[in-house]
Amino acid sequence: MVIHSSSNSYKIILGEQIRFALSDFLSKDYSSVFVITDEKVAALYLADIIGNFSSKKVYESIIPHGEQSKSIESFYKLQTEAITNGLDRNSLIIALGGGVVGDLAGFIAATFMRGIDYIQIPTTILAHDSSVGGKVAINHELGKNLIGSFYPPVAVIYDIDTLKSLGEREVRSGYAEIVKEALIADESMFNTLLMTNICSVSNEQLQEHLAYGINVKANIVEADEKESGIRKYLNLGHTLAHALESELGYGALTHGEAVAIGLLFSLHVSEDVFQHPLPFQELYTWLSDNGYPTSLHAWNVDSLISKMKSDKKTVNKKIQMVLLKEIGKPTTKEIDDLSMKAYLVSFIRKLVNQ
Ligand SMILES: NC(=O)c1ccc[n+]([C@@H]2O[C@H](COP(=O)([O-])OP(=O)(O)OC[C@H]3O[C@@H](n4cnc5c(N)ncnc54)[C@H](O)[C@@H]3O)[C@@H](O)[C@H]2O)c1
Ligand SMILES: O=C(O)C(=O)C[C@@H](O)[C@H](O)[C@H](O)COP(=O)(O)O
Ligand SMILES: [Zn+2]
Numbered sequence: 082m083v084i085h086s087s088s089n090s091y092k093i094i095l096g097e098q099i100r101f102a103l104s105d106f107l108s109k110d111y112s113s114v115f116v117i118t119d120e121k122v123a124a125l126y127l128a129d130i131i132g133n134f135s136s137k138k139v140y141e142s143i144i145p146h147g148e149q150s151k152s153i154e155s156f157y158k159l160q161t162e163a164i165t166n167g168l169d170r171n172s173l174i175i176a177l178g179g180g181v182v183g184d185l186a187g188f189i190a191a192t193f194m195r196g197i198d199y200i201q202i203p204t205t206i207l208a209h210d211s212s213v214g215g216k217v218a219i220n221h222e223l224g225k226n227l228i229g230s231f232y233p234p235v236a237v238i239y240d241i242d243t244l245k246s247l248g249e250r251e252v253r254s255g256y257a258e259i260v261k262e263a264l265i266a267d268e269s270m271f272n273t274l275l276m277t278n279i280c281s282v283s284n285e286q287l288q289e290h291l292a293y294g295i296n297v298k299a300n301i302v303e304a305d306e307k308e309s310g311i312r313k314y315l316n317l318g319h320t321l322a323h324a325l326e327s328e329l330g331y332g333a334l335t336h337g338e339a340v341a342i343g344l345l346f347s348l349h350v351s352e353d354v355f356q357h358p359l360p361f362q363e364l365y366t367w368l369s370d371n372g373y374p375t376s377l378h379a380w381n382v383d384s385l386i387s388k389m390k391s392d393k394k395t396v397n398k399k400i401q402m403v404l405l406k407e408i409g410k411p412t413t414k415e416i417d418d419l420s421m422k423a424y425l426v427s428f429i430r431k432l433v434n435q
Contacts, residue, residue: 117186174199180211187217191232206255224391254337318343324388
């Protein structure tokens with residue numbers, strides 16, 4: 082599949098063992114290569130990637146795994162390494178890992194010498210979403226992804242063999258974004274997913290779900306790369322999810338776990354706003370059957386609302402949520418603070434009473 086963005090067109094290649102054949106997908110002769118990965122992924126796949134570049138200068142940097150690495154400190158450290166390694170404008174950065182590595186390494190590529198090429202080599206299910214579309218960013222203590230850019234990669238090389246080493250928590254996290262894509266795009270896939278036990282999913286099913294998710298995402302980002310309109314729909318569930326991630330401390334919930342709760346919340350609000358029943362209960366049951374954390378601890382509602390205001394969809398301090406008129410019919414809606422407070426309180430009550 083090829084994605085056409087404002088600055089380039091890039092391929093998304095999905096396959097088995099393709100991490101050993103990177104030169105098949107690179108069209109330029111780079112002066113050097115800088116692989117950025119995390120400690121878990123490095124132990125599993127870094128040698129495979131480096132093996133592709135025997136005749137080139139290859140540098141590597143291994144960051145601690147987890148959301149806390151999407152920080153200004155990691156950003157500065159990696160920029161320093163890029164400079165001291167002598168990277169130039171003809172160097173290539175490789176983001177080898179999940180969404181944390183992808184977002185961080187992509188932002189390094191976007192800003193080093195005002196922008197050099199990078200490729201995404203996603204290694205998590207969740208990264209079917211993060212590696213496509215060119216959103217790159219780091220977190221601020223006050224909010225998720227607040228410092229970043231739109232900067233597409235030159236290729237996405239998705240070796241699905243690497244997904245076999247993922248733990249259950251990461252499988253869950255990735256599936257939350259696939260459920261999101263189904264909710265914004267079509268009911269039949271959503272119903273199929275609700276019949277899937279994600280911890281015993283077959284290879285073929287997983288490939289089908291990944292291809293589906295990438296297709297939904299690719300169509301949206303091609304139509305609205307910089308999020309002036311329909312790209313906002315990919316943010317379904319994220320207004321609350323990002324606030325929770327920041328409020329509870331980055332890494333306390335995985336991004337997908339937070340998105341799962343955020344999706345439930347968007348169904349809760351949508352049902353009230355559009356006075357139309359949505360499958361809140363069905364999604365809740367599926368999430369708990371599949372081991373997502375759905376029982377809540379004390380949330381500070383006022384603090385969450387203030388975090389929700391740093392969402393990138395906010396205009397004039399008014400929160401905009403992505404809601405569903407029906408499955409497959411997303412829209413955006415401004416929610417005032419009083420209503421938001423009431424929705425959060427009733428949502429918490431609903432979850433506690435499950
Ligand atoms: N840019 C975007 O459009 C976009 C979209 C969705 C999410 N995101 C971002 O992505 C991040 C979450 O990504 P993630 O869930 O991939 O998290 P992650 O990158 O932290 O990876 C999750 C965990 O899995 C480990 N891991 C990665 N690949 C592995 C493998 N093949 N085998 C075993 N372990 C492996 C990692 O070391 C880490 O501990 C969040 O920061 C989120 O904001 C960005
Ligand atoms: O690609 C998009 O657009 C998305 O919203 C995808 C989300 O899954 C992803 O978490 C994204 O990073 C959120 O973007 P943000 O602009 O709200 O930071
Ligand atoms: Zn997301």
